[in-house]
Amino acid sequence: MDKAYDLVIRGGTLVDGSGGAPVDADVGVRDGRIAAVGRIAGAGAEEIDAAGLLVTPGFVDIHTHYDGQATWDSRMQPSSWHGVTTVVMGNCGVGFAPCKAEDHDRLIRLMEGVEDIPFPVLSQGLPWTWESYPDYLDALSQRRFDVDIGSQLPHAALRVFVMGERGANREPATPADIHAMAAIARRAVDAGALGFSTSRTLNHRTSDGQPTPTLTAGEDELTGIAMGLAAAGKGTLQFVSDFADAEAEFAMLRRLVEKSGRPLSFSLVQSPRQPEGYRFLLERLSQASAAGLPMRAQVAGRPVGILFGFELTLNPFSHHPAYRGIKDLPLEGRVARLRDPAFRARLLAEQSEADRGFAGAQPRNWDKMFLMGDEPDYEQTPDQTVAALAERRGVDPAEVALDHMLRQGGRGMLYLPFLNYADGSLDPAYEMLTHPDAVPGLSDGGAHVGMICDGSFPTSNLTHWTRDRTRGPKLPLERMVRAQTRDTAEAVGLYDRGLVAPGYRADLNVIDYGRLKLLSPQVAHDLPAGGRRLIQRAEGYVATIVAGQVTYRGGEPTDALPGRLLRGAQGAPAALAAE
DSSP states (O other): OOOSEEEEEEEEEEOOSSSOOOEEEEEEEETTEEEEEESOOSOEEEEEEOTTOEEEEOEEEOOBOOTTHHHHOSOOTTGGGGTEEEEEEOGGGOOSOSOOGGGHHHHHHHHHHHHOOOHHHHHHHOOOOOSSHHHHHHHHHTOOBSSEEEEEEEHHHHHHHHHTHHHHTTOOOOHHHHHHHHHHHHHHHHHTOOEEEEEEOTTOBOTTSOBOTTTTOOHHHHHHHHHHHHHHTOOEEEEEEOOTTHHHHHHHHHHHHHHHOOOEEEEEOOOSSSTTHHHHHHHHHHHHHHTTOOEEEEEOSSOEEEEEOTTSSOOTTTTSHHHHTTTTSOHHHHHHHHTSHHHHHHHHHSOOOOOSSHHHHGGGOTTTOEEEOSSOOSSOOGGGBHHHHHHHHTSOHHHHHHHHHTHHHHTOEEEEEEESOTTSSSHHHHHHHTSTTEEEOOOOBTOOTTTOOOTTHHHHHHHIIIIIOOSSOOOOHHHHHHIIIIIHHHHTTBTTSSSOSTTSBOOEEEEOGGGOEEOOOEEEOOSGGGOOEEEOOEEOEEEEEETTEEEEETTEEOSOOOBOBOOSOBOOOGGGTTO
16 A cells, blocks of 8 residues: 655754744655655655654755766765755866866866865876866766755866866956856856855965966956846856955955846855954844845855864974975874874974965964864863963874874864964954845865864754853754755755755655764765875754655665755745745
């Protein structure tokens, strides 16, 4: 006898993504959609007992960089370990389409520099079975994933495709160049791109130190591309900028939205160089929103933090002569040398020979650096810095760092909150998260594989902000769930998900909320060419469901790969479209 439902989740506490208070309810799923919510009498072909557990929509992460990984891997980990059921990639203006054959290495070097993905990983992993952006989407459409994937047209690839060397060298675009880029942008969103992304930050450089091709693109170029989306009547705009002249830069973004009518989001964090700058941008965002302009800030719920360790891109001794002499040894061999008293004494007596800049200053920024523990704490107090610990122990901070990194066979890590922590607390993040025109983002899942591990943002948002925070106000559970489900989905035009209601996508999480926690970051060597990457897992996800199929049980993947490439914006279920 046929069952009434493919899946029934029974007896859970439902936080449905609407922002409403939790309720006790069953959820019935049929044909990949929510079929019923409430007390369900009919049986499911599969049933999950959710008594005492939390049921939420699947999380929608709109700021990832799985552009390469999606071409060789079916699992968008680490994101899918953290309840994420939809990812959006192609952010920050970097990606791999459109691309002519002669520019393959150029785009790889850009991604290597901007997103810290090694050249051999990309050169061996990318199949390059495309040239145009629609070709790239067609290649992805043949693949199967553990999440749904949306993609954006990256400005750097587009600029180099149209302008060649001139584009890479940041020369001004001619009217003909702009016309060509606008036409390609229109075809891209017609083919299924969710939008267009660009970068205007000096932090984004190629692996040989050159600024990203889009850094100084003129307003005429950006307007032309935005008008290409306007001509198609679809697509969003995504920006990352240094906001060095915040007044002028935001005014330009506002003009782009006014002229094109397309929704725009921009990355917003607290910079240590301008600790109050985010407040100015929030104020301007409020003004734009009051004027009816569809603009949002993408914000981070914890610091953007750099990790240092002997398995990672950098550590505090990377540029010491003694360490350079052993850096090519296997980890076990390096650890043996580092534990030798004579070698240790020589290492600690040396000075770093790094050039000034990030590699020279930040890996030894003891006053701002913390130990990454077995249970990560992303809002540690000033008395827990490496410098403070060293002072209490009466030793040099370098010794504290060295001893910690030698833990667990040389796998210990140090944590430097780089953005969102200028004041030594997450109060600025709270201010940004609670702004009505802000949505959680910036996880960079799939990128920064040797220095940053922020694909776990969705889990830390849930645990830290709704349950564990002790240093300031928290957020209601229902508010945070809505923020990273319905709000993020709607920010990129995905109106068919992010809400547990009849007709919506059956993308769901069943969570042991009391047991939910992040595990410490680790290094895995599972990329093409044996490349290494930072990963971070969690405990407490009982089940993650994509399109009605269980993709993870107890944090472990099943054989189900129901995720697909998303072709453009998705409308709300017909019965609810008028609401």
